[in-house]
Amino acid sequence: MDHRPQAWGRPRDDVYGAYDASYMQTNGPNQHTQSPVVTGTSVVAIKFKDGVVMAADNLASYGSLARFTDVKRIRTFADTSIVGFGGDVSDMQYLDRHLTELSIDEAYQQTAHTLNARSLHKYLSKLLYHRRSKFDPLWNHLLVAGLDEEGKPFLAAADLLGTTFSSPSLATGFGSMLAQPIMRRYVPDEESVANLTRDKAVEVVRECMKVLFYRDARSLDSYSLAVVTKDGIELSENEKLEKQSWAFADRIKGYGTQTV
DSSP states (O other), X not given: OBOSGGGTTBOOHHHHOOOOOGGGOTTXXXXXXXXXXXXXXXXXXXXXXXXXXXXXXXXXXXXXXXXXXXXXXXXEETTTEEEEEEEEHHHHHHHHXXXXXXXXXXXXXXXXXXOOHHHHHHHHHHHHHHHHHTTOOOXXXXXXXXXXXXXXXXXXXXXXXXXXXXXXXXXXXXXXXXXXXXXXXXXXXXXXXXXXXXXXXXXXXXXXXXXXXXXXTXXXXXXXXXXXXXXXXXXXXXXXXSSOGGGGGGGSTTOTTOOO
16 A cells, blocks of 8 residues: 555555546536535424523434534524524534624624624525525524514524524424424414413423433433523523433443443
């Protein structure tokens, strides 16, 4: 083998002949990612009378492997809005850097105006649609939460196609099937949001994260929880599920690598 760093892993040309790269078809068109590799699962969010609660677990899966267990998938923007990311982690990191640059530009403007949650959601949806139109989509499903220009709770979603929709409760991934039925018991429509308190909303979201941990194989028992109100954003990135039913497993003879 040719052990020079610039040719690691290649057979030596003087022994085996020149390497034939014609099969790689390097003169073809550029190809973009069509199947994300490292991904995050569900993001759940629900409105209450004074704001929005959002949660997402801290796991990034490498295919079916629970590879990265400390990946925070909720980001704050200008201390007024929060964005939850589902889907490809590398595209999430790209969007995170983009939002950081956008917030810096907003801070340096002469006016005191900053993007509210509704404006931020519209901006991100246009960005996602633009990338989709170039056949190079960002493989993410976003939830944007905060307050609108009237100070009312705002929650909306945007996917990799630029499709947008809003609801009193939203979820991505398996959460759209497992968590949404739970949240819709409490906020079936916009009118019912005024009857939901903050404490109850947090309790409902915690219950959703518990159900997802037990039913979604790509989830984790540690998660981030954010609450956005007119007083600002409260973000806790190291929440843990309590009273886990799986805890009995380490007492079973033959479980894992233990020897009895």
